[in-house]
Amino acid sequence: MKGAPGPRTLVSPSQLRSTRGKIVYWVLFSLVLVAFTLAFLFPLYWAVTGAMKTPDELARVPPTLVPEQWHPETFAQAWDELDLGKYFLNTIVVAGGAWLLQLAVAVPAAFALSKLRPVLGGAVLGLMLATLMLPASALLVPTYLTVSDVPLIGVNLLSTPAAIWLPAAASAFNIYLLKRFFDQIPDELIEAATIDGAGPVRILLRVVLPISRPVLAVVSIFAVVAAWKDFIWPLLVLQDPGTQTLSVLLQRVAPDLRLDLLVAGLVLASLPMVGLFLVFQKQILAGLTAGSLKG
């Protein structure tokens, strides 16, 4: 939106067009531009360049704005020394599995509640939505105990990715978001497919899913981002160091690690999510307003 007039806002167009208005606008614009760049981009610049400074230079007062000597190989060194390949893989397995399981659980459930409307469906949905009222921390201890000894089958899931996948799959938020979207699909479409002889499962796969791409994208992205960012739950359930995610690893090694290696590790651990954001900006920002207010 480059200089487009846009809808009417607080300041009137005539005020903006006046000389004084123009001066105030451009001063304000420059201030916000500088403030935003300093506040949000500069720390990231500091981290990326900091990783490439020597440990000596990192400890210097006052700090240098631009590295005197560039050491991009610190990233490779951090990768090797921290065995980051393994922890990336752990994190991908945790986030990817959580994502797939969440979809596999929530999509059919939301479809059944929205389009098949079974007996007691309202009560089931209500019981699911009620869990949204619970602060996550209230369930940390009992869910931890449940994961360490799953009722009925008596399996200990600690230090396995399933300890993260299964509780993540009990997401009322996903079911709510998907159900709201499915509710908007006209019943006539479902009936027409039924008359053509398609059963509910076929209708879900062939009719509903193809037109649900936008909401599936939102649910997917948020599932992956949430799993990648999560810290407290992986910290509790992935106690075996070999199974930990990047966040848990970084927190564990931070106190004893050489600073340039640590900062390089931090930068590397952030890259996938920053990349994801750059690619899926539109979906993420659209899902932000849909999700946070109506979840």
Place this chain on the structure above:
Amino acid sequence: MSVSARRRRRLAENVTAYGLLSAALVVFAVFSWFPIVRGVVLSFQQVNFVDDPEWVGLANFELLFADPLFGVAWRNTLLFTGLALVFGFAIPFVTAVLLNELRHARAYFRLVVYLPVMLPPVVTALLWKWFYDPGPGLFNEGLRAAGLPDSAWLDSGDTAMLSLVLVSTWANMGSTTLIYLAALQTIPGDLYEAAELDGAGIWRRLWHVTVPQTRFVLLVLLLLQVVATMQVFTEPFVMTGGGPDDSTVTVLLLLYRYAFVYNDFGSASALSLLLFVALGVFSAAYVRLTRRSAE
């Protein structure tokens, strides 16, 4: 269609529906509903993993109340929440109002303000810990450049909590700002025009049009922020470990210690029950509000 054929079809539909719901029902039952009940029961039990859990009545609560850190943790948490509201609520709103008036570089502003949201919280916390370093840290250098005295940041009980709030505000303000911005963009322009014709200046338009028109979003985000910030854990755990002098021990950090340092799952559950009760009012209000908006 005869009555019995219709009934048969309805039954078949119910069977299919519950078939599709079965995965969701299992994960919700095992990893959500069961832990909810278990959490309450645990609060009144002593658990040591050797003997069967023993019913101890209110002993867990008595133990908590006798712990000098109990009061400290609640005070610190309320301080964090209070400060986080002042910063995390006011700054994004002002920023959003400002951004809404700017006609240039909007995509850039949206992009950079949201970037920190994508960083894993552990990465943000560790980066900021380094920025706060009293020696070669970025922030003291910034203060010096501005001719201001150094700050102890995380190393002093007086500033540690504020320093944590600043990190958390930086990391999370992207989503709040963009939600406000989306809300501001739904305000009909004629409201501003009408107010202007009635002789209202910019401040009065802000107060009498912008604020009432976004009141709902403001309220929901206020509730959400209270619920989220009362559960603060990652920042104090990673950055200060609760210090200096217990000035950043939060309720969730204390809960973590009870459960995973002292292995007292009963008292930890009792503490989460208290946190749940404290937040229950806010959560219930939030769900009521969103229901109303969804309909």
